[in-house]
Structure formats: C-alpha cells, structure tokens
Amino acid sequence: MNQIAPEQLAQMLGVPLFNTPYFIPVYPSGDQGSWRLSHMASGIDFGYYTRQWLISGMPLLMRHAPGNPEQWETWMSLTPHEIESQEPGCLCAHGHTVIMGLGMGWVALNAALNPAVRKVTVVELDEEVIKLISASGVTGQLPPEIADKIVIVRANAMEWQPDEPVDFLYADIWRPIADTNALADTQRMQQNIQATEVYFWGQELRLFTAHQRMFGPDAPLGVEGLRHCASRELSLPLVLPWGDEYPERITAAVTNRQVRGLPMEERA
Structure with a gap:
C-alpha cells in the first residue's frame, strides 16, 4: 500500500x-x-x-x-509544542549561554547557530543521554566553527557553578512544561550562576498566574506588568521575548492549555 x-x-x-x-x-x-x-x-x-x-x-x-x-x-x-516553547532558548541566547539539561541537544545546536552567541555550556547529569546524543552525530551536522562553541559538562544543574560570567541562562530540566518545581529550581540555579538574563521553559504559564495574583484576573497583560511580575513575584531577571507581542503569546499559550484541559501546574 x-x-x-x-x-x-x-x-x-x-x-x-x-x-x-x-x-x-x-x-x-x-x-x-x-x-x-x-x-x-x-x-x-x-x-x-x-x-x-x-x-x-x-x-x-x-x-x-x-x-x-x-x-x-x-x-x-x-x-x-516543543519547538515553539523552546524557541526563546535559541532566539534570546547571547554571549556565554548556559543550558541546563541536554535533552536532544536541539536548543544547544540552535543557540550555537545564533551569531550573538560566543559559547554554549550545556550542563547535564545523566551520562547515558550524553553518550546517546554524542553518538547521534548531530553536532557534526553543524559547521565546525559553530560546533566548537558547544561544551557539555556532566554535573548536577542544581549545584553547578560557572568559572566564567554567564550572559544568558536557559533552564529546562523538567519532563512536563508546567512542572510545579520549575520556578524554585530555576531560582536555585540562578543563585549559583548569577546570569545577566534568564529564561526557563514554560515561564509564560508562571508569568500569567503571577500577573493575575498581582493585578487581578481581569487586568490586561502588558509588558511593564510582566516585568514587575518577573522581578517581584518570580525574583528572576527574566528575558521577555518578542517585545510587545509577548503578552499576546502568553495568552495564546494559556488558552491552548485551557482548550486541551491541561493544568497550569503539574507534578512530574
């Protein structure tokens, strides 16, 4: 057939x-x-x-x-869903970018392709997944000068500390995007790393609920309000991708979860 x-x-x-x-x-x-x-x-x-x-x-x-x-x-x-939700890890990467969690290596590859990125440090604890992705040869599909930007460090994301300044931290060590531990885990990572800017996977969902707590459920989302939520409620120097379009994207992400009957937070 x-x-x-x-x-x-x-x-x-x-x-x-x-x-x-x-x-x-x-x-x-x-x-x-x-x-x-x-x-x-x-x-x-x-x-x-x-x-x-x-x-x-x-x-x-x-x-x-x-x-x-x-x-x-x-x-x-x-x-x-995965590509759209991980896109900021590639789009916003710059300087020395640290990625917590190797996964399939997709974010690391695309962050390295970003001309604004000098170095990509990937922190991953699981030796087996490091071997699997290394053996897959995906890094070898990049131009050599791009592949050379990527360094994989076997370490615990919750304990690792850099030996040089970090410009951008991308955290993604959770299986569900709405993992209830994501915010606290990212805060702990940032305490060790002190990156200039941070993005964590699924932060849109946390920003939405934080905005509702701070301004009320009927208050329209705006960039300035989201900045207040990031600094005061989430206590992180979060990057807000896409400028004035970001509130609309957050609303779309939340609406999609509601349409699909998915929770705003869940335990792994």
Missing part, C-alpha cells in the same frame, strides 16, 4: 504541515542504556502558541519509565 505524502495528507485533513526556520538535525534511531531515540508516525499536534499542525516523522527522545523497563516515556520531541 502506497504511503500518502505528508503534504497531501495535510491538504486532505485541512491542517497545515508543520515547518520551522530553525535547524532540525537528522537523528538516527538508537538506544543507550535507559534512553532511546526514535521517530513518530504522522499525527496532529498543538503548538505552544499556535493551534493544530500535521507532523510527520518527528524525532523523539524516550526513557524507560521508573520501575517499569517495558514502558517508555517521552522526554522530548521536536513537535510544534
């Missing part, structure tokens, strides 16, 4: 085929200890800010479920 091309399937379903201007490396399938790189079949996925997209053949990183080696849990995938 002939397979339907993704473009044709998207047209048949009336759903746009997802594409991104960011670099998507070729990930070979493979295992390393508790970790696995694989690829998903065609399906429909929500973006983080945007609505439904058709996806096809997207790579994903899975890990054995705790206590059940027969079951696999997805830890990261290059779906619209």
Whole structure:
C-alpha cells in the first residue's frame, strides 16, 4: 500500500504541515542504556502558541519509565509544542549561554547557530543521554566553527557553578512544561550562576498566574506588568521575548492549555 505524502495528507485533513526556520538535525534511531531515540508516525499536534499542525516523522527522545523497563516515556520531541516553547532558548541566547539539561541537544545546536552567541555550556547529569546524543552525530551536522562553541559538562544543574560570567541562562530540566518545581529550581540555579538574563521553559504559564495574583484576573497583560511580575513575584531577571507581542503569546499559550484541559501546574 502506497504511503500518502505528508503534504497531501495535510491538504486532505485541512491542517497545515508543520515547518520551522530553525535547524532540525537528522537523528538516527538508537538506544543507550535507559534512553532511546526514535521517530513518530504522522499525527496532529498543538503548538505552544499556535493551534493544530500535521507532523510527520518527528524525532523523539524516550526513557524507560521508573520501575517499569517495558514502558517508555517521552522526554522530548521536536513537535510544534516543543519547538515553539523552546524557541526563546535559541532566539534570546547571547554571549556565554548556559543550558541546563541536554535533552536532544536541539536548543544547544540552535543557540550555537545564533551569531550573538560566543559559547554554549550545556550542563547535564545523566551520562547515558550524553553518550546517546554524542553518538547521534548531530553536532557534526553543524559547521565546525559553530560546533566548537558547544561544551557539555556532566554535573548536577542544581549545584553547578560557572568559572566564567554567564550572559544568558536557559533552564529546562523538567519532563512536563508546567512542572510545579520549575520556578524554585530555576531560582536555585540562578543563585549559583548569577546570569545577566534568564529564561526557563514554560515561564509564560508562571508569568500569567503571577500577573493575575498581582493585578487581578481581569487586568490586561502588558509588558511593564510582566516585568514587575518577573522581578517581584518570580525574583528572576527574566528575558521577555518578542517585545510587545509577548503578552499576546502568553495568552495564546494559556488558552491552548485551557482548550486541551491541561493544568497550569503539574507534578512530574
């Protein structure tokens, strides 16, 4: 039976085929200890800010479920939701950028491609996932001068301290984007690192709830109000991507979660 091309399937379903201007490396399938790189079949996925997209053949990183080696849990995938929610880690990176959590290495690769970035330090504790991503050869798909920017350090993200100043910290060590520990974990990392600017995965959800606490549930989101929330409620020097468009993106991310019946916070 002939397979339907993704473009044709998207047209048949009336759903746009997802594409991104960011670099998507070729990930070979493979295992390393508790970790696995694989690829998903065609399906429909929500973006983080945007609505439904058709996806096809997207790579994903899975890990054995705790206590059940027969079951696999997805830890990261290059779906619209993941790419859109991690985009600020690439867009806002500059100078010496520190990335907490290797994942599939996608943020590190695209941060290194940012001309404003001098060095990318990736902090990852799990030796098996480091070996898996290293063996995948994704860094070798970059120009050598770009790949040379990336340094992987095996260390605990909650304890690691830099030996040189850090301009931008991107924190993403959690499986769910709304992990209840994300804010406290990022605050602890920042105490050790003292980065000039910080972005943590899913911060839009925390900024939204902080804005409601500070200004009331009916107050319109604005950049100045979000800055107050970042400094006073979240106690972090957060970068607010996209300028005046950021409040609209936050609203879209929250609306998507509400439409899908997803919580604003959840335990891993």
